[in-house]
Amino acid sequence: MSSKYLKIVEEIKNQLTDGTLVAGSKLPSVRQLSEKFCCSKNTVIKAYSELEKEHLVYAIPQSGYYIVNEFNISANDHTIIDFLSAGPDINLIPYIEFQHCLNQAIEKYKKDIFTYSDHQGFHSLRTEIVKNLQNSQVFTEPDRVVIVSGSQQAIHLLAALPFPNGKKNILIEQPTYFGMIESLQIHQITTFGVELSMNGIDLDRLEYIFKNNDIKFFYIIPRFHNPLGHSYTNNEKKKIVELANKYDVYIVEDDFLGELDRDKKSDPLFSFDTSGRVIYIKSFSKVFLPGLRIAGVVLPTIMIKNFLRYKFSADFNSSVLSQGALDIYLKSGMYNSHLKKIKEVYFNKLQLLKSSCEELLPQDTYFTKPDSGFYLSIYLPENVSAKKLALLLSEELILIDDTDRMFLAEYKKDNLIRLCISQVQNHQIKFGVEKIAQTIALLKNKKNYFHNHTSLI
Structure with missing residues (x-):
């Protein structure tokens, strides 16, 4: 396989992953990409053909190539933001x-x-x-x-x-x-x-x-x-x-x-x-x-x-x-080439998640700071239930893990949630953390309101 053909495929997948390309986006013409990558038009056509096989792009005769509608994952629509699932990023699976x-x-x-x-x-x-x-x-x-x-x-x-x-x-x-x-x-x-x-x-x-x-x-x-x-x-x-x-x-x-x-x-x-x-x-x-x-x-x-x-x-x-x-x-x-690519993608996602948590989470909320991997956990304020938080967020189409199943009975806690970065796209992360922070604050304020008013009775 041509190394330039692989570079074209990889660049377009990366732009899908980071949100640069969204549903309906028109891709550069065959001529434009052949000039950009200093390769033949046939190399570009082969790259686009492989992306079509993976159902990432589609061609319109006499018009060009476009991103398929399935990739319409704007944080403002009704798409699920999945911090729960822990399989590999579907855009990185080498089908x-x-x-x-x-x-x-x-x-x-x-x-x-x-x-x-x-x-x-x-x-x-x-x-x-x-x-x-x-x-x-x-x-x-x-x-x-x-x-x-x-x-x-x-x-x-x-x-x-x-x-x-x-x-x-x-x-x-x-x-x-x-x-x-x-x-x-x-x-x-x-x-x-x-x-x-x-x-x-x-x-x-x-x-x-x-x-x-x-x-x-x-x-x-x-x-x-x-x-x-x-x-x-x-x-x-x-x-x-x-x-x-x-x-x-x-x-x-x-x-x-x-x-x-x-x-x-x-x-x-x-x-x-x-x-x-x-x-x-x-x-x-x-x-x-x-x-x-x-x-x-x-x-x-x-x-x-x-x-x-x-x-x-x-x-x-x-x-x-x-x-x-x-x-x-x-x-x-x-396999080694695949690993090199995913290490960079997951590392960048986790850095973005950590910076979002640092910026947006309430002050009495603490989060773990792993160097890489899939997972980051958040310790909630004392009066906020992980189960209730997960339920409220699911109604907002934001999925998290309340970690209940990860404890033996004598160690169970209801103040820990897990976020997994493998299924979320870069542009969804900050929006998702913002919604998590808002819901934590909502639950915390409700608990404080109830406690303050019952103490006066």
Whole structure:
């Protein structure tokens, strides 16, 4: 493919993302773009043709190319502003590229992908994942990687799986990913929590829990935490691994957004592990294709046989067609190019969200300040309910998460909301935060009015 053709496609997608181009906008003529990019008219026509296939633009004979009406997402119309959903930005999903990989996989691996396959996963894909993980400072070998049907399957199986330490209970951060809590409740596993803030966890408290509560494993999201956006320092990660070794506790490291980290010196807990206690989960859902349902788990050798037994009882093996297509996508180098693009987009969105919160939120409202990732959380004033706030905002077509499902019963709070930036467009962010700020003020004033008047009775 021509690099200039790709640049044209990328520029138009970027203008859609940042709101420069809106529904009905007429695009530059073929001649204008050929002059701008110093390329042939055929290159421009090919770029527009690919954008048509993705239903982003349409052509009117004798007139030119236009943005399709589906992209009419002005903050002043009745479009939903979605701070709730956490899938990848739909404008960044590489549909066409991956379609080519699916077609190639059918042709290249047809003898493998339509029959029963290795329960551990397509070997070629495991090899590519190992190569990819080296960029995240995870050094392992294909024999220690198991392909699963998404990271949710991995944590669900691990929750039920007997571990070599013979222990039964599980420790999680509070708050944490709701899918983990759901799995623990379904399996009826005794679960402990350790409170997390943007200052991290209390390591002395962590040691006490490790020492006294028969902990099988500690489930941790080390970078761009869901829902807070928190990231641990390397020193904290090292200390956590040391405590796990000291008290015979395993660690399940869900590093699902680790590839968005801009700090090249930031390492996963896995890199500090010298005794095979860290289980590393590599997901492709949030940064690539959520519907792919493919993830990799790096396991201690001693646990692989038993994990595969549990995996077999769940679904025999994960989709081999998806595995073959992902293998080709990784081999092609397209995945690294995709990551480079989305890292910049999500970083810019989060900076815009933080600056909007700084400017617009009431003074007694506090928000987390992650460097990158998907999530930012807001701590509400004492007398403002997260559930009521979410309900009122939904009536204004602004969706947020009240985080109730992210807490164990004994840790539940009604003063925390989560905002996710992946589904909102840049031009929607400030408007959305302004509406959130106004609704917080409304609820706060109502509570104060009620309290002041009842105190006079």
